[in-house]
Amino acid sequence: MSPKTPSKLEKILSEGHLAVTSECGPPRGSDPQHIIDKGNLIKDYVDAINITDNQTSMTRMCSLAACIRLKLQGLEPVLQMVTRDRNRIAMQSDILGAASFDIHNILCLSGDHQSFGDCAQGQNVHDLDSMQLAQMARRMRDEGKFIGGDDIQRPPQMFIGAAANPFADPFEIRVARLAKKVAAGVEFVQTQCIYNLDKFEQWMTGVVERGLHEKVYILAGLTPFKSAGMARYMKNRVPGMDVPDAVVKRMADTPKDKQAQEGIQICIESIQRLKEVKGVAGFHIMAIEWEEKVPEIVESAGLYPRPAAA
Amino acid sequence: MQYPPSINIVRVPCTGKVDVLHILRAFEKGADGVCVIGCLEGECHFNKGNIMARRRVVQAQSVLDTVGIGGQRAQMFNLSSSEAPQFVKYAQEITAKIKEMGPNPIKLAKSRAA
Amino acid sequence: MIVAEKKPIEEIIECLKDRKSVLVLGCNECVTVCEAGGKKEVGVLASALRMHSLNQGQEVRIDEVTLERQCDHEYLEEIRDVIDQYDAVVSLACGVGVQFMAETYGQTEILPGVNTCFMGATEKRGLWTERCQGCGQCVLAVTGGICPVARCAKRLFNGPCGGSTSGKCEISKEVDCAWQLIVDRLKALGRLDEFENLFPIKDWSTDRAGGPRKVVREDVQQ
Numbered sequence: 184m185s186p187k188t189p190s191k192l193e194k195i196l197s198e199g200h201l202a203v204t205s206e207c208g209p210p211r212g213s214d215p216q217h218i219i220d221k222g223n224l225i226k227d228y229v230d231a232i233n234i235t236d237n238q239t240s241m242t243r244m245c246s247l248a249a250c251i252r253l254k255l256q257g258l259e260p261v262l263q264m265v266t267r268d269r270n271r272i273a274m275q276s277d278i279l280g281a282a283s284f285d286i287h288n289i290l291c292l293s294g295d296h297q298s299f300g301d302c303a304q305g306q307n308v309h310d311l312d313s314m315q316l317a318q319m320a321r322r323m324r325d326e327g328k329f330i331g332g333d334d335i336q337r338p339p340q341m342f343i344g345a346a347a348n349p350f351a352d353p354f355e356i357r358v359a360r361l362a363k364k365v366a367a368g369v370e371f372v373q374t375q376c377i378y379n380l381d382k383f384e385q386w387m388t389g390v391v392e393r394g395l396h397e398k399v400y401i402l403a404g405l406t407p408f409k410s411a412g413m414a415r416y417m418k419n420r421v422p423g424m425d426v427p428d429a430v431v432k433r434m435a436d437t438p439k440d441k442q443a444q445e446g447i448q449i450c451i452e453s454i455q456r457l458k459e460v461k462g463v464a465g466f467h468i469m470a471i472e473w474e475e476k477v478p479e480i481v482e483s484a485g486l487y488p489r490p491a492a493a
Numbered sequence: 494m495q496y497p498p499s500i501n502i503v504r505v506p507c508t509g510k511v512d513v514l515h516i517l518r519a520f521e522k523g524a525d526g527v528c529v530i531g532c533l534e535g536e537c538h539f540n541k542g543n544i545m546a547r548r549r550v551v552q553a554q555s556v557l558d559t560v561g562i563g564g565q566r567a568q569m570f571n572l573s574s575s576e577a578p579q580f581v582k583y584a585q586e587i588t589a590k591i592k593e594m595g596p597n598p599i600k601l602a603k604s605r606a607a
Numbered sequence: 608m609i610v611a612e613k614k615p616i617e618e619i620i621e622c623l624k625d626r627k628s629v630l631v632l633g634c635n636e637c638v639t640v641c642e643a644g645g646k647k648e649v650g651v652l653a654s655a656l657r658m659h660s661l662n663q664g665q666e667v668r669i670d671e672v673t674l675e676r677q678c679d680h681e682y683l684e685e686i687r688d689v690i691d692q693y694d695a696v697v698s699l700a701c702g703v704g705v706q707f708m709a710e711t712y713g714q715t716e717i718l719p720g721v722n723t724c725f726m727g728a729t730e731k732r733g734l735w736t737e738r739c740q741g742c743g744q745c746v747l748a749v750t751g752g753i754c755p756v757a758r759c760a761k762r763l764f765n766g767p768c769g770g771s772t773s774g775k776c777e778i779s780k781e782v783d784c785a786w787q788l789i790v791d792r793l794k795a796l797g798r799l800d801e802f803e804n805l806f807p808i809k810d811w812s813t814d815r816a817g818g819p820r821k822v823v824r825e826d827v828q829q
Contacts, residue, residue: 309761
């Protein structure tokens with residue numbers, strides 16, 4: 184697939200390289216240095232950096248502002264946009280704002296329910312859902328039109344992404360759901376973090392059977408465990424997460440002072456295995472508040488140096 | 494056997510017939526206490542009447558607490574019809590309790606206002 | 608039906624401070640079915656208000672009337688002759704009835720006695736759950752009879768989201784994932800292939816967002 188946008192991420196994927204992305208959470212405040220420092224930590228090890236959008240409904244600096252900060256530093260941001268907090272006017276508006284800074288990647292999400300965060304009494308918007316947002320962004324790019332039909336002056340050139348969760352229920356429609364996203368105009372997906380590699384491979388088999396891997400770039404999501412406690416927490420308390428008992432046991436059987444390293448090791452081993460899975464186009468390494476480990480993971484997994492994008 | 498003379502008996506075919514309103518109206522009219530006496534749980538002749546009655550007593554207690562009458566003035570006891578001594582015991586218990594709590598505050602409020 | 612819940616008695620007592628003559632007005636329809644504002648509930652509330660006032664050494668007149676419903680002028684007329692006797696009316700009807708009463712009897716204080724919650728149904732006695740949000744453009748034919756607007760916490764049209772776990776919504780284990788229900792229903796109806804059809808972007812102008820709504824039928828107007 185030849186690239187349709189100036190996105191560096193799209194270019195690397197279209198050239199057939201395994202792409203690497205990671206993510207940063209903006210600060211719970213207005214300090215720009217926070218984001219710049221995180222970006223600098225990982226910039227040579229990833230092709231693009233996602234900026235989360237009020238993740239788990241905890242109010243933070245907006246993704247757009249943080250993306251602009253990164254762009255001004257010469258980095259490649261991915262604007263995450265949830266439909267929870269904005270109506271269609273605001274979303275189109277923010278996309279134009281991002282485009283005005285030549286930000287070329289957007290990840291379309293619904294967003295965690297606000298009851299998880301610090302504003303449980305607030306409204307949620309969901310004027311559009313994540314698939315409709317992707318459709319809208321695609322139309323803004325390909326037709327140069329607002330959702331209302333008017334022409335956009337200097338249309339945005341967004342490479343359009345979405346999340347995919349092979350582990351949420353019901354499993355039987357998870358491949359169909361990816362097909363739906365492709366039909367909506369999604370061009371790349373980053374999956375929920377993978378611990379159950381068997382189940383992921385099962386999903387990928389279904390995906391490949393339908394030829395979806397040729398229509399959408401699939402980046403396998405990974406999050407290294409910091410501790411056995413974190414493994415248990417993610418297994419039991421995070422919706423849509425599948426952590427096999429064997430993995431928790433492996434963490435638990437490791438002495439406490441070595442657990443962090445074991446978590447990194449599991450992550451690296453997963454990448455090695457996933458490299459061999461047909462249809463996997465890259466990796467999305469989510470090491471929230473542990474960004475300093477991304478370089479080690481990328482290097483040890485044989486993904487360093489990153490290809491230069493012209 | 495004798496039960497305290499201050500008790501007025503109202504007979505119903507099943508305590509399931511007792512409505513929340515019956516209990517509340519009694520207090521409106523100045524009763525110091527209301528006691529619902531039903532069959533042992535699981536032995537209701539009409540299946541679950543005594544279970545429903547208990548829930549209504551609880552509801553009445555809540556209302557009575559809210560309006561300052563005192564929810565403990567309404568009580569429910571369970572016994573079988575052959576347990577006359579048990580009936581006397583409950584009757585004495587509730588009479589003692591109500592005596593301790595004093596008269597229905599509505600009566601006092603009336604006389605204070607007069 | 609419209610499902611409502613009794614307001615705490617304390618709240619109503621507070622609203623009625625200094626009133627000497629109160630009418631507790633029930634409604635025989637929705638609020639009777641969800642046991643919040645029918646004749647029975649009127650009786651309990653009135654009794655509680657009487658006891659409260661007696662306990663303060665005051666003599667407040669508390670009357671009880673239950674109308675067939677409070678959302679039609681004809682029924683509200685039934686109390687026209689007596690309404691002026693009251694300082695306040697506590698209406699146990701849903702928010703619609705309270706407002707209609709206030710519009711009809713603008714000189715009398717009409718206070719709500721219930722919290723109106725949603726449009727829903729009786730799953731079993733004592734359990735009422737939401738089913739409809741009145742979006743004005745019903746899509747139930749497409750979703751096999753399950754509403755994504757009312758039953759999905761994020762009102763997704765192309766769900767489920769990634770938080771659906773074992774058929775339950777991410778917000779609570781007690782809430783069904785609407786999209787799991789829709790998938791199951793489509794499967795049972797032999798229509799699971801429709802799942803891949805993209806739902807077009809919703810027109811919310813007929814929803815609350817478009818402003819207060821009305822339905823007009825000129826063919827039946829007099």
